[in-house]
Amino acid sequence: MSKNQKDLKLQDNFDPSKSKNKDNLLGVYKSQNEDELISAYKDWALVYDKDNDDVLGTVSQPNSVKIFHEYLKDSKLKIIDVGCGTGLVGLELKNLGFSNFDGIDISQEMIDVAQGRGYNSLFLGNLNKSLPIGSNSYDAALCVGVFTHGHVGPERFSELVRIVKPEGIICFTINENVYESQGFDVAIKHLESLNIWKVLNIRKHDYMVKKNVKGIYCVVKVT
Ligand SMILES: C[S@@+](CC[C@H](N)C(=O)[O-])C[C@H]1O[C@@H](n2cnc3c(N)ncnc32)[C@H](O)[C@@H]1O
Numbered sequence: 001m002s003k004n005q006k007d008l009k010l011q012d013n014f015d016p017s018k019s020k021n022k023d024n025l026l027g028v029y030k031s032q033n034e035d036e037l038i039s040a041y042k043d044w045a046l047v048y049d050k051d052n053d054d055v056l057g058t059v060s061q062p063n064s065v066k067i068f069h070e071y072l073k074d075s076k077l078k079i080i081d082v083g084c085g086t087g088l089v090g091l092e093l094k095n096l097g098f099s100n101f102d103g104i105d106i107s108q109e110m111i112d113v114a115q116g117r118g119y120n121s122l123f124l125g126n127l128n129k130s131l132p133i134g135s136n137s138y139d140a141a142l143c144v145g146v147f148t149h150g151h152v153g154p155e156r157f158s159e160l161v162r163i164v165k166p167e168g169i170i171c172f173t174i175n176e177n178v179y180e181s182q183g184f185d186v187a188i189k190h191l192e193s194l195n196i197w198k199v200l201n202i203r204k205h206d207y208m209v210k211k212n213v214k215g216i217y218c219v220v221k222v223t
Pocket of ligand 1: 037041060061082083084085086087088089104105106107110125126127128129143144145146151152
């Protein structure tokens with residue numbers, strides 16, 4: 001186990017799944033099934049960016065792309081943004097000069113907002129099932145804000161590994177409030193022990209600053 005992993009001390013603070021608030025942003029975290037989640041994102045898509053800034057203070061997109069860039073310098077490499085949402089990660093990639101990236105998401109309405117934000121191709125897919133992407137298709141994957149309450153669990157790390165080439169990079173975030181309770185911590189170490197990936201970086205960092213929620217930012221290399 002790396003020093004960073006040992007140093008992770010997770011706090012149990014803002015837990016949207018327990019909130020009585022009916023806001024859009026809480027609707028997505030309280031969804032009981034995929035149909036409810038898709039419906040919640042449908043309602044949220046047009047104001048998602050504003051809520052991210054004004055209500056949540058989400059910084060996971062710039063933070064993730066910054067960490068990702070530490071490991072991936074070649075701007076021509078083929079990247080997939082899984083759970084791309086409205087394309088905030090794409091905007092950050094574009095700003096850093098990346099030019100060859102696609103996006104996939106379960107919500108058509110979120111994808112619609114992402115149009116024009118630098119993606120070569122945007123398409124529908126569900127990470128909880130098999131994605132419509134061939135094995136070893138991408139040099140790298142980003143998955144930001146998807147490993148959280150009621151979205152996708154650690155058992156789907158395998159699907160990210162499948163679509164990324166050997167030696168490729170995967171950068172993902174995990175909401176701190178599900179990191180241990182849903183077994184992400186164990187799964188990350190387990191995949192490393194099986195030599196499926198090597199953890200290059202894992203750190204706890206600001207995630208939704210206006211809600212005082214941190215995220216676990218992880219970069220792995222597929223072996
Ligand atoms: C919190 S948003 C993050 C969006 C974007 N990555 C960002 O950082 O702004 C989560 C996104 O994951 C998508 N999503 C949720 N479950 C998914 C699944 N099973 N497969 C693919 N995308 C999913 C949602 O539609 C939504 O766009």
